[in-house]
């Protein structure tokens with residue numbers, strides 16, 4: 001049984017790590033914190049958590065994660081970026097010259113909800129998930145523009161907050177801060193499909 005479990009790591013340089021591990025385990029995967037680049041070799045999928053994108057980006061550079069995660073992605077292995085993780089994956093960050101990983105074809109804006117709506121919760125309908133999911137937004141970014149291969153999975157107040165481009169999944173909110181683990185389950189399915197070589201779905 002256990003040897004069949006998918007291994008999904010959570011990048012543990014900074015941010016909300018243990019909550020993601022718990023949600024991934026609830027979704028049926030084996031999950032652990034990733035602190036060294038060598039650990040990427042054993043993974044079927046990777047989560048980049050929320051936190052502070054500039055800090056996560058700086059530590060990724062410092063510990064050699066940028067190149068290694070790009071290789072991980074090139075090999076078609078799925079990555080799920082939440083909040084700061086979404087910013088770190090984007091090809092283009094508003095007001096910033098350089099991206100971090102620059103993997104996903106989208107332009108994002110940091111702290112896009114302004115001061116009044118620093119943090120809030122809502123029930124959000126997500127394409128591919130039957131009932132709305134509970135979404136916690138904390139100084140959340142927004143997706144401003146997307147490339148042709150990016151599919152929008154959720155919109156809040158007319159703004160794009162969840163999207164997918166092939167094996168890359170992003171949400172501008174924190175799906176790991178509630179007991180609702182259905183977005184982690186969605187990601188786990190993506191990882192299962194990439195592992196078994198079925199690319200559809």
Ligand SMILES: NC(=O)CC[C@H](N)C(=O)O
Pocket residue numbers: 049050051052053054082083084085087110111138139140141
């Ligand atoms: N909750 C979060 O991950 C916030 C992201 C943070 N505002 C940033 O720009 O990195």
